[in-house]
Amino acid sequence: xxxxxxxxxxxxxxxxxxxxxxxxxxxxxxxxxxxxxxxxxxxxxxxxxxxxxxxxxxxxxxxxxxxxxxxxxxxxxxxxxxxxxxxxxxxxxxxxxxxxxxxxxxxxxxxxxxxxxxxxxxxxxxxxxxxxxxxxxxxxxxxxxxxxxxxxxxxxxxxxxxxxxxxxxxxxxxxxxxxxxxxxxxxxxxxxxxxxxxxxxxxxxxxxxxxxxxxxxxxxxxxxxxxxxxxxxxxxxxxxxxxxxxxxxxxxxxxxxxxxxx
Amino acid sequence: xxxxxxxxxxxxxxxxxxxxxxxxxxxxxxxxxxxxxxxxxxxxxxxxxxxxxxxxxxxxxxxxxxxxxxxxxxxxxxxxxxxxxxxxxxxxxxxxxxxxxxxxxxxxxxxxxxxxxxxxxxxxxxxxxxxxxxxxxxxxxxxxxxxxxxxxxxxxxxxxxxxxxxxxxxxxxxxxxxxxxxxxxxxxxxxxxxxxxxxxxxxxxxxxxxxxxxxxxxxxxxxxxxxxxxxxxxxxxxxxxxxxxxxxxxxxxxxxxxxxxxxxxxxxxxxxxxxxxxxxxxxxxxxxxxxxxxxxxxxxxxxxxxxxxxxxxxxxxxxxxxxxxxxxxxxxxxxxxxxxxxxxxxxxxxxxxxxxxxxxxxxxxxxxxxxxxxxxxxxxxxxxxxxxxxxxxxxxxxxxxxxxxxxxxxxxxxxxxxxxxxxxxxxxxxxxxxxxxxxxxxxxxxxxxxxxxxxxxxxxxxxxxxxxxxxxxxxxxxxxxxxxxxxxxxxxxxxxxxxxxxxxxxxxxxxxxxxxxxxxxxxxxxxxxxxxxxxxxxxxxxxxxxxxxxxxxxxxxxxxxxxxxxxxxxxxxxxxxxxxxxxxxxxxxxxxxxxxxxxxxxxxxxxxxxxxxxxxxxxxxxxxxxxxxxxxxxxxxx
Numbered sequence: 001x002x003x004x005x006x007x008x009x010x011x012x013x014x015x016x017x018x019x020x021x022x023x024x025x026x027x028x029x030x031x032x033x034x035x036x037x038x039x040x041x042x043x044x045x046x047x048x049x050x051x052x053x054x055x056x057x058x059x060x061x062x063x064x065x066x067x068x069x070x071x072x073x074x075x076x077x078x079x080x081x082x083x084x085x086x087x088x089x090x091x092x093x094x095x096x097x098x099x100x101x102x103x104x105x106x107x108x109x110x111x112x113x114x115x116x117x118x119x120x121x122x123x124x125x126x127x128x129x130x131x132x133x134x135x136x137x138x139x140x141x142x143x144x145x146x147x148x149x150x151x152x153x154x155x156x157x158x159x160x161x162x163x164x165x166x167x168x169x170x171x172x173x174x175x176x177x178x179x180x181x182x183x184x185x186x187x188x189x190x191x192x193x194x195x196x197x198x199x200x201x202x203x204x205x206x207x208x209x210x211x212x213x214x215x216x217x218x219x220x221x222x223x224x225x226x227x228x229x230x231x232x233x234x235x236x237x238x239x240x241x242x243x244x245x246x247x248x249x250x251x252x253x254x255x256x257x258x259x260x261x262x
Numbered sequence: 263x264x265x266x267x268x269x270x271x272x273x274x275x276x277x278x279x280x281x282x283x284x285x286x287x288x289x290x291x292x293x294x295x296x297x298x299x300x301x302x303x304x305x306x307x308x309x310x311x312x313x314x315x316x317x318x319x320x321x322x323x324x325x326x327x328x329x330x331x332x333x334x335x336x337x338x339x340x341x342x343x344x345x346x347x348x349x350x351x352x353x354x355x356x357x358x359x360x361x362x363x364x365x366x367x368x369x370x371x372x373x374x375x376x377x378x379x380x381x382x383x384x385x386x387x388x389x390x391x392x393x394x395x396x397x398x399x400x401x402x403x404x405x406x407x408x409x410x411x412x413x414x415x416x417x418x419x420x421x422x423x424x425x426x427x428x429x430x431x432x433x434x435x436x437x438x439x440x441x442x443x444x445x446x447x448x449x450x451x452x453x454x455x456x457x458x459x460x461x462x463x464x465x466x467x468x469x470x471x472x473x474x475x476x477x478x479x480x481x482x483x484x485x486x487x488x489x490x491x492x493x494x495x496x497x498x499x500x501x502x503x504x505x506x507x508x509x510x511x512x513x514x515x516x517x518x519x520x521x522x523x524x525x526x527x528x529x530x531x532x533x534x535x536x537x538x539x540x541x542x543x544x545x546x547x548x549x550x551x552x553x554x555x556x557x558x559x560x561x562x563x564x565x566x567x568x569x570x571x572x573x574x575x576x577x578x579x580x581x582x583x584x585x586x587x588x589x590x591x592x593x594x595x596x597x598x599x600x601x602x603x604x605x606x607x608x609x610x611x612x613x614x615x616x617x618x619x620x621x622x623x624x625x626x627x628x629x630x631x632x633x634x635x636x637x638x639x640x641x642x643x644x645x646x647x648x649x650x651x652x653x654x655x656x657x658x659x660x661x662x663x664x665x666x667x668x669x670x671x672x673x674x675x676x677x678x679x680x681x682x683x684x685x686x687x688x689x690x691x692x693x694x695x696x697x698x699x700x701x702x703x704x705x706x707x708x709x710x711x712x713x714x715x716x717x718x719x720x721x722x723x724x725x726x727x728x729x730x731x732x733x734x735x736x737x738x739x740x741x742x743x744x745x746x747x748x749x750x751x752x753x754x755x756x757x758x759x760x761x762x763x764x765x766x767x768x769x770x771x772x773x774x775x776x777x778x779x780x781x782x783x784x785x786x787x788x789x790x791x792x793x794x795x796x797x798x799x800x801x802x803x804x805x806x807x808x809x810x811x812x813x814x815x816x817x818x819x820x821x822x823x824x825x826x827x828x829x830x831x832x833x834x835x836x837x838x839x840x841x842x843x844x845x846x847x848x849x850x851x852x853x854x855x856x857x858x859x860x861x862x863x864x865x866x867x868x869x870x871x872x873x874x875x876x877x878x879x880x881x882x883x884x885x886x887x888x889x890x891x892x893x894x895x896x897x898x899x900x
Contacts, residue, residue: 013811014811014812030535030536030538032535032536032648033536033538034540034646036540037538037539037540040538040540040762041538044760044762047760047804047806047815048760050806051806052806052807053806053814053815055812055814057328058502059327059332059334059501059502059503060332060334060336060337060501060502061501061502061540061541061543062337062541062543062544062642063642064336064337064423064426065327065332065334065336065337065501066331066332067327067328067332082641083645087642087645087646089645089646089648091648112472112812113811113812116812118328119328119329120328120329120449122329123329123330123331123437123440123447123449126331126433126434126437127437127438127440127441128441130434130437131392131434131435131437131438132391132392132393132434133438134388134391134392134393134435135313135316136309136312136313136316136388136435136711136712136715137384137388137712138391139384139387139388139390139391140387140391141387142346142386142387142389142390142391142396142404143346143348143403143404145390145391146401146402146403147398147402148398148400148402149398149399149400149402152395152396152397152398153398155393155395156395156420156421156427159395159420159427159430160423160426162426163329163331163332186393186395187393190393190395192390192391192392192393193393
């Protein structure tokens with residue numbers, strides 16, 4: 001089966017360019033192609049006509065690196081649930097369809113070119129506290145820390161986030177809650193994450209708020225998430241944040257020990 | 263130049279311990295006087311950067327992706343080996359060492375492999391302490407599974423996303439150091455040249471992929487952790503951006519490239535569905551634990567797979583290799599599948615695959631258990647193929663997956679250029695001619711967390727109180743000019759073909775003549791044709807746009823230019839190695855029953871090639887491999 005399509009693609013030369021939609025009509029698209037392979041075909045046609053190809057981020061093309069992601073007909077990653085753009089296949093479309101393709105829309109993710117956006121705000125949240133201080137070499141035997149299977153499984157579910165940014169693109173407020181909550185749940189559920197639990201929560205949430213909008217429980221993020229991360233983690237994050245704020249101030253701020261010792 | 267592997271003296275089990283003691287140290291207060299550049303943020307580069315940052319060195323890290331979290335280690339599915347012997351099934355450091363040497367078909371260095379096996383146990387502890395959510399037993403202990411090429415259960419895993427979880431662990435440790443100020447991150451930057459002064463690595467030239475700006479960075483040491491070169495085949499399981507450019511530009515500056523013909527074809531990938539195909543997707547080898555591989559006994563059998571009764575199926579791995587059966591090493595499984603398809607027994611509409619069937623396991627364990635173990639893989643398969651693997655067998659076929667060859671390094675992971683270190687898949691060191699399943703993650707993290715932080719001090723200590731080299735030197739000026747010139751050369755022709763068709767054609771040549779089976783005539787043809795293709799590329803490639811902004815075609819063109827040179831070297835290496843070993847199968851050298859026939863007398867060495875110019879034959883340097891602890895034998899998995 002092959003498809004003939006009408007494609008409206010957002011083209012923008014750079015951050016300061018106004019941008020506009022351009023229309024392309026790819027024909028004979030094989031239904032076994034991925035969405036990105038369809039864009040490859042469009043790009044080869046453009047180059048053949050001496051026109052610059054559409055820029056889009058992509059890398060692993062197997063749904064795990066989190067590089068790709070475009071808004072397809074208004075939905076981040078397109079119509080199929082639990083699927084990244086690279087794993088969306090053209091059999092999910094019909095011949096004659098009009099498909100609108102846009103970059104993630106969020107002021108926190110400025111457009112670099114065409115469909116490529118800057119998601120470095122996510123890295124800033126991880127820098128703020130998305131880690132466990134475990135310098136190399138100091139670890140004890142892995143089996144000395146017992147972790148009940150349900151806890152390990154739940155931490156894994158949260159850790160499965162690929163950092164693609166679909167949650168932000170889907171949110172009417174451009175909130176970064178689902179991404180932040182997933183990392184917090186991963187680390188705060190585990191015994192290894194307990195010593196820094198409260199300081200981590202405050203640091204990550206505060207950084208998130210510097211970059212992103214507020215959460216008003218639309219739950220669009222959960223629907224758009226290609227990894228099915230649950231918004232229950234957001235509730236957990238809010239609880240931990242409140243608790244952290246009520247706790248002794250000393251345990252919520254980083255204590256500078258660089259000058260300590262003899 | 264003679265190659266000194268710098269393997270420490272003493273018994274195998276004591277080499278690493280005594281080497282750590284004998285290696286010079288850099289005291290904590292002196293570490294901040296050293297600049298270190300790390301290129302690549304996968305398991306090897308990410309873990310090295312985090313660890314060196316923690317130790318107090320000034321680290322600059324570069325990756326071409328938009329975030330260090332996206333390096334291709336993230337896609338590793340199955341697991342990571344460690345000789346913990348938690349299963350009490352007879353595992354030990356020595357057994358992991360032995361399995362890896364044997365699995366590599368006796369073409370790896372004993373001392374490196376033993377060190378890897380020793381460190382494997384520390385890696386698991388380190389990752390657990392960082393919060394990597396490994397699979398657990400109900401009692402809370404770490405779970406293990408078995409993997410191809412081994413008869414013990416030593417593989418730790420996090421569902422089918424082990425690479426993702428290990429990489430996020432390293433990435434988070436790295437981000438912690440970025441926050442602390444010890445590491446400076448340069449995302450969306452590509453290394454385009456290595457700068458050397460008097461044969462020593464002193465820095466790199468990069469391009470900011472967003473602004474197009476060409477930048478100079480100097481350091482006391484340069485570390486490449488830039489992955490493998492599987493994308494020379496165009497279609498592979500590598501990410502689209504994975505490339506050989508950093509390693510190749512270092513090679514052009516004098517670093518030797520070792521064993522490029524050792525490429526690994528992974529037996530369980532989804533077969534090609536059409537010529538638009540942009541990459542191949544791996545189905546984790548762990549599936550072979552519960553899946554059974556078969557083809558119909560009658561090559562003209564037109565029945566649907568579930569209509570073919572047991573009596574009419576050939577479970578050929580179980581038949582030919584009864585003791586390892588579906589768990590034979592990757593190279594053996596891949597060649598067996600190729601023979602079946604070449605002989606006309608292939609399945610699917612293009613007859614280009616074999617079945618991987620879970621019927622027995624679904625019956626024995628139930629759907630829930632199979633979902634727990636492989637759910638995400640089954641979903642991925644269904645998504646890509648449009649077929650439901652719970653009700654009909656998967657179709658699989660081998661695909662290029664990993665490259666054992668890479669830049670030559672000594673025991674310290676330093677190349678023949680002083681100051682240049684190479685980690686992970688980018689070096690050639692630990693897997694010989696074939697890598698065992700679940701060993702890539704182990705090597706990447708061993709190199710980054712534990713080996714480099716020790717060995718780099720031994721080199722840096724020689725340069726205490728010397729400032730980082732100036733970026734105004736003639737060497738930097740010249741290197742930058744070279745990079746600019748190359749960019750111009752790529753943008754100038756505005757020829758008739760875009761980059762991808764060249765890359766595809768190169769891939770076809772490499773797959774047809776230097777893939778799963780190779781022969782003299784084919785390799786000679788490939789060398790000639792790649793040479794012609796390279797010349798056409800430089801005169802006829804069409805790269806639009808300019809170098810002063812994000813230009814993905816330009817990035818691709820630079821990488822394909824390097825693949826075109828590497829492809830030729832790969833064929834030259836395969837042509838010179840008149841034996842079969844591991845992933846290198848020369849049709850002229852096989853046993854009567856079609857297994858690889860090594861020639862230990864003449865080829866028990868690592869082939870390290872010196873660059874002589876594009877299209878020119880490279881010069882061979884040999885590092886003899888000395889086996890003092892294992893007895894060289896023909897591998898048998900029967």
